[in-house]
Amino acid sequence: MIADERREKILSILKDRSVPLTGTDLSKLTGVSRQVIVQDIAILRARGLNIIATPQGYLLMKDLKNRMRKIIACCHDKMGMRKELEIIVDNGGKVIDVIVEHSLYGEIKAMLMLESRLDIDNFMRHYENSDTKPLSMLTGGVHLHTIEVPDETSYYHIVSDLEKHGYLINNR
Template sequence: MQHEKMPSAKRQQLIIQKLKQSDQPISGSDFAKLTNVSRQVIVQDVSILKAKNEPIIATSQGYLYLNEQTNNQKQQVIACKHDASQTQEELYLIVDHGVTIKDVIVEHPVYGDITASIRVSNRKEADEFIKKIQSTDASYLSALTNGIHLHTLESDSIVKIEAACKDLKNSGILI
């Protein structure tokens, strides 16, 4: 029995509703199954919602709705340099202190700053991020800049961020 696909306005309302209710990312494939459309249709819906100023971000795990709860979070941008083989070490050194890696930023000679949302908060998410890079044969953005990149770190405590930075410095990753 084939289900009818959900109309776009209703689908977009559902996307917003589900994202607002979830504190975990929801994949485009999950939304596609729920609404009986392709993942590409969901990508288009999310683009439309972003254009309407809905605070939706795409992470390697799926879509997130940025709630106001992040206001009490401390943030710090750090500069790192390492090769691809040290990515797991870098991510673990950060998340083991209760710090979230919000994004990665590289400076491109033509496009300027390129920022990609990562949203990695624990070892499981770090492993999933690395596995997704490897399984898609994608390159890390830092490959564009000989390993130099920035991360926006986020935590409920600046002390946690400072402890993560100390470990990164001791491992030779923090610039």
């Protein structure tokens, strides 16, 4: 398979999925190494495709249908991380990313794409089994999340629950 055909196959695979797919899985499906997949994804991104890398794998971002995006500002210690994420997904939200403002590098953003308790369990397991720290620990716990919600009511419930637990910095 030549490179352009392989990239079209990768794009086709990602278009048909609503959940991320790992580089390893894409390499198996296309018969090339994971490193070749990383390069192919970079080329597809350079062509203007909105392919993001999440902890669960690659995802082609599609148009939002009947969903809203909001940004919330939160602050908590690392013990509050799981509860904060659960509040968001339990109220119908999807955690798109986490953003911190670093004094040297400016804005640092990491894609999360968490929309279920299973996603949170996997994310937390990965965190607990690594020697890394959450981005929010660089800023004393202060961070932003872009969240996707189906409607204003879900957003209101998320904000209310985060306020109740003392995690929310800003108001609507």
